[in-house]
Amino acid sequence: MALDNVVKEIRESAEASAAAVTAEGNAEAAKIIADADATISDMRAKEDKRLKEAIGQLNRQVVSSAELESKKIVLSKKKEILEKAFAEALASLESASAAKKKKQYKQMVAAAKKVLDDPKAYCSKSETMTAADIGVSKLEKVDGITGGLILESKDGTTRVDMQYRTILQTVWDSEMKGLSDILFG
Numbered sequence: 457m458a459l460d461n462v463v464k465e466i467r468e469s470a471e472a473s474a475a476a477v478t479a480e481g482n483a484e485a486a487k488i489i490a491d492a493d494a495t496i497s498d499m500r501a502k503e504d505k506r507l508k509e510a511i512g513q514l515n516r517q518v519v520s521s522a523e524l525e526s527k528k529i530v531l532s533k534k535k536e537i538l539e540k541a542f543a544e545a546l547a548s549l550e551s552a553s554a555a556k557k558k559k560q561y562k563q564m565v566a567a568a569k570k571v572l573d574d575p576k577a578y579c580s581k582s583e584t585m586t587a588a589d590i591g592v593s594k595l596e597k598v599d600g601i602t603g604g605l606i607l608e609s610k611d612g613t614t615r616v617d618m619q620y621r622t623i624l625q626t627v628w629d630s631e632m633k634g635l636s637d638i639l640f641g
Contacts, residue, residue: 534640541639542628549620550603554584561590561605564618568607572614575607 552560561579568575569591577592579585580601587595592607604619628635 534636537639538635541635542624546603546621546624549624557583557603558585558589561585564605565591565607568616568618572607572609572616574610575616576610578606578608579604 561577565575565577574593576594576596577587577590578596578598578601580603581597581599583597585595587593590605593610601619602621604621604623607616607618608614
């Protein structure tokens with residue numbers, strides 16, 4: 457019986473040691489699993505944050521791109537409107553009555569006479585007035601002028617371009633900001 461007691465003691469000791477090792481292993485496994493879960497949770501949180509930042513950046517880029525495209529469209533339309541306004545103003549000048557053009561041409565000649573003595577004038581072939589009508593020494597009707605005059609000195613060395621297109625473009629360029637404010641507020 458003493459042998460049975462020894463075997464029983466050894467068995468109980470072995471079972472206790474096995475239970476202790478198993479408990480220690482289970483505790484170590486639980487710690488490893490908890491650490492892994494914490495690492496996974498931390499990685500998931502970092503990835504969620506990075507994903508949110510990437511989505512936010514992408515949204516900002518999309519909005520910025522849309523705003524830029526919108527501004528391009530608005531500027532393009534404003535440019536079209538300004539070009540149309542210029543063309544309409546030029547057409548209005550060029551299609552004025554003969555009497556109105558004659559009066560304007562006389563004013564152009566008077567202004568040019570401050571720098572040119574007895575100038576020669578070039579005008580559109582469609583004009584019906586004469587040199588005497590506008591106060592120049594000679595009036596030559598040429599292609600390439602749609603409205604207004606080009607005035608030239610007697611010796612041909614100096615020219616003053618008073619075509620409607622040239623005058624309108626000069627005014628247009630110098631007053632673009634004001635024109636834009638009037639048209640677009």
